[in-house]
Amino acid sequence: AATRDFWCARPEHLSAVPLDVWRNLTQPDGQCSFRDAPYQQLTLDSFFEYFASFANATNDALRTDTVPMAGGCEAYEFDDTTFGQTIVAEFGLVCDRAHLVSIVEMCFLAGAALGSVGSGWISDQFGRRHTLMGFALTQALTGLALGFVTSLELYMALRVVLGFASMSVAVVSFVLVVELVSGRYRTIIGILNILPVALAYIMAAGIAYVTRDWRTMQFAITLPGLVLVSVWYWCPESPRWLLAKGRLDELYQLLERAASTNGLPLPDHCRKSLVVASSNSDESEVAVTVGDVFRRKFIRTTLVMIVVWFGIILIYFGITLHLSNLGGDIYINTVIAGSVESIAICLSIVVVLKLGLRINLFLYMVVAGLSCIVMNFVPDGNLWLIITLAMIGMFPPCHVRSQRKYADDAL
Template identity: 50%
Template structure:
C-alpha cells in the first residue's frame, strides 16, 4: 500500500479560507502530527492522496480510438466519487462515506432519543405548575363564600390561619354566628390542610401539599439535576469502556422503566429518589446518543448532523406544552412520557456500534461486519475493496494491537511474578481519559469548555425551566418559545455556513447576554418576557452547536469523556438554576442580570479557545 499512514489528534486548520462553506461547516477538523509525548490514542487517518492503488477506484485504460479520432477522456463518464482524494476523509469514511443512506437512517433514529430525555427534564415545569391555594375550610363551613372565608380567617399568602375554634362556629342563611369578638387578638397558627384552585388539574404540589413551610420544589428539582450531573461524567467513561450501543440502550431501558415507576410514587421522598436515577439515565442517553450520531458521519456533516440532533429538543418543548394542556393529572402524564418509549428497544439488535470506537478498540471483526452491512444498504457492496481489512489493521492504535510473545525472562521476574513491562502492556489497552483531557495538550481546552458549558446552561435552562416566573400563560409561552427555538436551530446552520462555527458561538453567547441585561430598560412586563424569549431562542442555537464544537476538540477514545466533561459543567449549572431564581425575592430582574453577565463571560471564554494548527 502506497498510502502514507499518519496518526494525529483533532485540531483546527485555519489555513483554509474562513469564507468557504467547507471550512466553516467542517469546523476546521483536521488530523495533524501529535506533539511529542502525546498519548497514542488519537483519531487515525490515512493520506490516500499519494496515489494509493489499494483503495482508489482504478479507471480502466481507454480503448484504442479509431484512426483520426482523438482518444476519449475517461473522466467524462462520471466515475464514482473517490473519497480517498477528499481531505475531509479518514480511514472509516473511505468505506462508509461522509453521509449516506445508511447514515441518514441511523442518525434520524438516534435523534429521536432526545425526545424522552427532554420530556423527563421539562415536564417537571408542568407537573409542579403554580396554583392558588388557601387554608382548607372546615366541614361545618363548606357553604361559606370562599372569598369571605379567606378574608376573614387567614393571611394573604394562605399559610396562616386565625387561632379560632372553628368547630364552634355556625353558618345560618349565609351569616356566621359565634365569631369571637377578640378574634384579631388571638394570633395565627400554621395551616394543616390546604385547598387549591383548578381541581381538575392534579399537580405534584397539590397532591403532596408542597406549599408554605413544605415548599421544597427547588430541592425536588435539584434531585434530577444531581443525577444528571453524575451521569454527565460517568456516562462518558461507561460508553468509552463498554461501547456506545449497549450503554445507550441499557440506559434507555432504565429511563423508561423508572420513569413509569415514578408515576406510582407514594411520597415526596420516593419521588425524589427516583428522579435522581432518571436524571442519571437521561443525561447518559443524551451524551451517548449525540456522540454516536457524530461518529457515524464525517467531514462537514458532523457539524450539520450535530446541530440537527438537538432540534428534537426544541420540538419537545412544543409537544410537552400540548400534552400537559391536555393531560392535567401529573401521574398519567408521567406514564405517557415514559413507557411508550420502551418501543425504542426494538432496534437494539440492529443498532450499529460506533465504527470509530470499534477501530480504536481494535475490534476488526465487528467493524468489518458493520462496513459490509452499511455497504449493502447503500448499494455499494461491489465497490468495497477486497483487501480493506488490511487497511483497517494498519490503522488500529498500537495500544490495542496484539503484542508479540516475549521471552520468558522478560515476561516473568525472578520470583515468578509478571514483570513491569508486561503489566504496562496489559494496562495500555485502556487509557485513563481523565489524564488525557487534563494533560498538557488538552487542559486549556478542557478548562475553557467547563466555563462555556456552565455559563451556557445557566442561561439556557434558567430561561427554559423558569420562563413561567416572568408571568403569562405557561402553556402558550413555552410552546411559542419552543417553536421559535426550533427555527433558530435550523437557521444556525446557515449562520455557521457563513460565519464559521467559532464566530457563531461567540455571537450566540453574546447576544443572549445583552438581551438579558436589556430587560433593565424594558418599560413593561411584556417587554421583559419578549427579551427573555429572544434570549432563550438565541442561546438555544448555541446549545445546539456547542456539543459538536466540543466533540471536535478530542480524539475518538476520549471524545465521549470530553463531551461528558462539558456536561459535568452543565450539570453543575442545572443544580444552580433553581436557586438562581430565589434572587428574584431581592429584585425581580436580578436573575436575568446574572444570566446577562454569564453570557459575557461565556463569549470571552469562546474567544480564548485555542485553535490548534
C-alpha cells in the same frame, strides 16, 4: 414549578362556605397563616356565628388574641384555573415546605451532572449501543415508576436516577451519531441530534395542557422511551469503538450492512485496511483519564469550555425552568420556547458551516448575554418583548464545539 394561588383547605362539612369569605375570615394575614378556631366542632351556621363579631372588623381588629393565629394549616386547596394536579399540590410544597420545590428540581440536575460524567466511561467500557439502550430502558422504567410514587422522598430519589439516565442517553446518543459519520456531517448530525429535544418540548406543552395531571403526563412522556428501547436490535454500534476495541469481525459486518443499505460495494482491501488500522490503534493506545483534559496540551481548551458551558447552561436552564415567571400563558410560552429553539438549531447548521463553530459560539454568547441584560429594563407591560428577548438565548451547538475542539487539539 409555576406559582399558584392556594389557601387552607375547608373541612368537608364547611365546604359550602364561600371561598372569599373563608379566606377573609380564616387567613387575614395571607396564604401561610391560619386563624385558630374549633373548625371541626363548627357547623355551617355556627361558623358564621363564631366569626360574626369580626365580620365588620378591620384587619387590625382581626389580629387580636380573641381569635389567635395558629400558624400553618394541615391541608391546602389550590387554584386549578391553569393547572390541575401537580407535584406541588399533591405533596403540599408550599409555605414552610416551599423550599423543597427547588430541591426536587435539583435532584434531577444532580443526577444529570453525574450522568454527564459517568456515562462516557461506561460507554467506553461496554460500547455505545448497549450503553445507550440500557440507559434508555432505565429512563423508561424510572419514568413509569415515578407515575406511581406516593412518597416525596421516593420521588426525589427516582428523579436523581431519571436525571442520570436522561443525561446519559443524551451524551451517549451524541457520541454515537458523530462516530457514525465523518467530515462536515459530524457537525450537521451533532447539531440535529438535539432537534428532537426542542420538538418534544413543544409536544410536552400540549400534553400538559390536555392532561392537567402530573401522573398522566408522566406516563405520556415516558411512552416514547419504550419505543426507543424497541429499536435496540437495529441500532448499530459505533464503528470507531469497535475498531478501538479490536472487534474487527463485528466492524466488518457493520460496514457490509451499511454498504448494502446504500447500494455500494465494499473495497476489496477493506478487511486488510481494518487490520492495519487496528494495529496502529493498538500501538498508539495509552491510558486516558479525566485528568488528561487538565494537562498542558488541553488546559486552555478545558478552562475556556468550562466558562462557556457555565454561562450557557446558566442562561438556558434559568430561562426554561422559570418560563412561568415571564408572564402570560405558561403553555404558550413553552410552545414558543420550543419553536424558537427548533428554528435556532436548524439555522445554526447553516451558520456553523458558513462561519465556523468558534464565531457561531461567540456570537451566541454576546447576543444571549445582551438579551438577558436588556430584558431587565423592559417595562412589565411589554410581555411579548420580554418573551422574545428570553427566547433569543435558548441553545447553541456548544457540545459540538467541545467535541470538535478536543478532537482537533488531540491531533
